[in-house]
Amino acid sequence: MSKNKNSRSLPKSKGMETAAVYSPADCAVKVKRIVLQPGNRQILEEFIAILGMKEKFAEHDVPIPNKIVMFGPPGTGKTLTAFYMAQRLELPLIVVRLDAVINSFLGETASNVRKLFDYAKSSPCVLFLDEFDAIARTRENNDEVKEMSRVVNTLLQCLDEFEGGSVLMAATNLEEELDHAVWRRFDTRMTYRLPDDADREEYVRLMAAGFEHEKGVAEKAVDLLQGTSFADMEQIYLKAKRKAIIASSSLTYGILEASYREYQPRKQA
Ligand SMILES: Nc1ncnc2c1ncn2[C@@H]1O[C@H](COP(=O)(O)OP(=O)(O)O)[C@@H](O)[C@H]1O
Numbered sequence: 456m457s458k459n460k461n462s463r464s465l466p467k468s469k470g471m472e473t474a475a476v477y478s479p480a481d482c483a484v485k486v487k488r489i490v491l492q493p494g495n496r497q498i499l500e501e502f503i504a505i506l507g508m509k510e511k512f513a514e515h516d517v518p519i520p521n522k523i524v525m526f527g528p529p530g531t532g533k534t535l536t537a538f539y540m541a542q543r544l545e546l547p548l549i550v551v552r553l554d555a556v557i558n559s560f561l562g563e564t565a566s567n568v569r570k571l572f573d574y575a576k577s578s579p580c581v582l583f584l585d586e587f588d589a590i591a592r593t594r595e596n597n598d599e600v601k602e603m604s605r606v607v608n609t610l611l612q613c614l615d616e617f618e619g620g621s622v623l624m625a626a627t628n629l630e631e632e633l634d635h636a637v638w639r640r641f642d643t644r645m646t647y648r649l650p651d652d653a654d655r656e657e658y659v660r661l662m663a664a665g666f667e668h669e670k671g672v673a674e675k676a677v678d679l680l681q682g683t684s685f686a687d688m689e690q691i692y693l694k695a696k697r698k699a700i701i702a703s704s705s706l707t708y709g710i711l712e713a714s715y716r717e718y719q720p721r722k723q724a
Pocket residue numbers: 488489490491527528529530531532533534535536626647658685686687689
């Protein structure tokens with residue numbers, strides 16, 4: 456368990472070291488430069504609007520959504536979206552890496568998964584299960600196969616029983632690996648992709664704000680960074696800012712290009 460002044464009492468058993476708690480204020484700091492692709496922004500806004508109209512939904516006997524699964528390549532903002540959700544809902548965020556929960560104490564995984572869900576039931580929060588596909592990974596060892604099917608069954612049950620003021624979010628890079636029975640229990644699905652021209656433009660604008668730039672750099676950056684993820688763009692841009700600061704220079708295209716070369720992003724598209 457990570458230390459955090461706002462953290463509350465989470466289950467303190469083995470395996471729970473993999474959970475970290477963030478207050479809405481912590482979350483607000485992280486999401487200052489989030490770029491949400493239009494389709495995903497709409498899904499999120501609608502989801503948040505619905506949570507603000509609970510009585511109306513009860514009146515019409517329409518259940519409210521509370522489970523989101525996010526799928527897409529690394530560095531495209533899935534984890535960041537969980538922070539954004541917690542900030543918008545003003546709820547604490549609990550981040551759990553499911554692969555870590557499973558790998559460290561396989562024999563206790565099912566009971567640890569249940570503890571997390573029990574906690575979310577008793578106290579409103581955004582419960583974020585990262586590396587969600589870890590649940591579906593097949594294993595060679597027979598005991599492990601048995602244990603994993605126990606974990607999946609527990610998870611299905613927890614998903615079915617998930618209610619109250621909390622929101623569950625899960626993220627995976629590998630959509631195909633998710634057990635269909637798990638997948639269909641989510642009421643909301645969001646797909647993430649690498650940034651397109653418009654996304655890059657928006658992100659570069661956010662990154663450039665308040666930092667002195669040589670004229671025209673931001674426009675050229677949008678071209679230079681083509682094919683990189685948001686996470687790569689962030690690293691390259693921060694590197695460039697550092698170089699500019701130590702050189703007491705504005706951010707020039709030369710600096711940005713040098714940072715790009717130094718970082719060597721793996722182009723994914
Ligand atoms: N859509 C985005 N908008 C702004 N920053 C992003 C976005 N996606 C990723 N980043 C940045 O890249 C890094 C990794 O993002 P993360 O949300 O962990 O990606 P994922 O969970 O999809 O692998 C973070 O530091 C984050 O700030």
